[in-house]
Amino acid sequence: MPSLPDVMTPEIEKLAAAQAGQGASAPQDQTRDALFEWLLRTGDNALILGHRVSEWCGHAPALEEDIALANQALDLIGQCQLWLGLAGEVEGRGRSADNLAYLRDAGAFRNLLLVERPNGDFGHTLMRQFLFDAFHIELLDAAAASPDARIAEIAAKAKKEVAYHLERSADLVIRLGDGTAESHDRMQKALDALWSYTGEMFHDDAHDRALAEAGVIALPSSLRAAWDRTVGQVMAEATLRLPGDVWQHGLTGAGGGKRGVHSEHLGYILAEMQFLQRAYPGATW
């Protein structure tokens, strides 16, 4: 019988890296690997959040919301096509955006845990959107200043769309937080439930540091102050209480969406999303 791996070793990270098609790399490849990783993270956030938002289609509480959510999902899917398309180019193994979206397993996905959280009630969906939008805009703002023209160009385009997403989600969070007792209560519950998934957005890892050192992308932790400001202002106006210093998922041990270790929810998202590509391999649609 072959021996079992040492249970104390965080093999999971290596496994996740292997699933993403990466092995140990030479130093000169480190920036490229880190860039590939960052592009997957950014593209996967857009893809998975776009998927979640699109689940509302036809079920939103008002017709205007159906229209707005479809529009937002459309923006996010469009951004995902650009980011994953560039990821495929950077990787240089001939994988297209569709290949990356439809043919990777969960362990190779790099989205934040926040964006795969289930929709919950409409308040949850809006709060998740706001917390992410407030981060997304800072990320894109920084990326739009990247010396890598390919990144700067996509970020500049996406930024315009996300500015609108943020305006909308902030406005609704304020109006519902400061609405009826019930809407306030629902928004507070949503904030409390999602807060522990916000820390992962600002967590720096080796890939982030490699890119920051190469001057390509700003460190996630450097986006925190601006996010804190936006969130603080909006929550104050919404009369919602910030949860403060609570446990943050995805930062310790082997967990975290950025490292490919997801919640149970992602597997179901992919089972649905990838069904046709998996059931009819090689077919064109």
Add this chain to the structure above:
Amino acid sequence: MYAQLVKSEGVKSRDEMSPEEIAFQERIDRGEKIEPKEWMPEGYRKTLIRQIGQHAHSEIVGQLPEGNWITRAPTLERKAILLAKVQDEAGHGLYLYSAAETLGVSRDELLERLHSGKMKYSSIFNYPTLTWADIGAVGWLVDGAAIMNQVPLQRTSYGPYSRAMIRICKEESFHQRQGYDIMMKMCAGTPEQKAMAQDALNRFWYPALMMFGPSDKDSVHSAQSMAWKIKMNTNDELRQKFVDQTVPQAEYLGLTIPDENLKWNEEKGGYDFSEPDWSEFFAVIAGNGPCNAERLGARVKAWEDGAWFREGLMAHAEKARSRRIAAE
């Protein structure tokens, strides 16, 4: 064309009309548009509310069978196109509810009538979308049938309805093309894909024919609507036109229309074809189609679950208003 079996009145002869009604009919006959604040017979107003309301409801219920495949669309591009299309449908619902509101009925009242079952939506949306090819078939056949009816309605007598229809037709034409494009890809694809496409045609053909409503000989409500230019063509005229247009498209795809009696009739310059099973149509309209309970249930649930959201926004607007007044 999402209005079927719209209840209207028997057509009035000139002798039965009041002087106002005669003047109104003459305006319509001259091709003038009737605008919201102008005088109109009560029957004209009521029939339009039913028809536009039914059309609006069809657009929003119609989001559901297509929305059913957004999360499973096979490529990112197909997903984006389908999202854009379903978003358009919701937008059409919005124009149409707005057009209906100009006749003195609120969107909330119309939705209440939909949710309570008093108002209907097109029978077609009570059929399931079981495979990706169904998304192609819905665009090709369902939007194709809708266009048949909606293109003439751009010339309808009621101004707001006519203008809504002009915008809607532009988008529907794109929808039909995207549906046909899906079918072309599937028919040029693997044997499984082609079989899926044929199966979708088999299931959607007769329900699509039903979209035009019952045969003229059984359609008791048409005459007055046609005199008022609320309805521009008879059900059978449009159905014939649809079949004549669709058969060559199916041939091009290499698909077989599921009708043994389908045959070109040189004399009439159109195809002879089998009537759909009208007992099925009436069963679906009565609520017994494969998806009636799910479709209406989903809409009612969305509305009820969303009550706190709408109330929250109203409460905030009220608070903001009070604050503004206090500050002045």
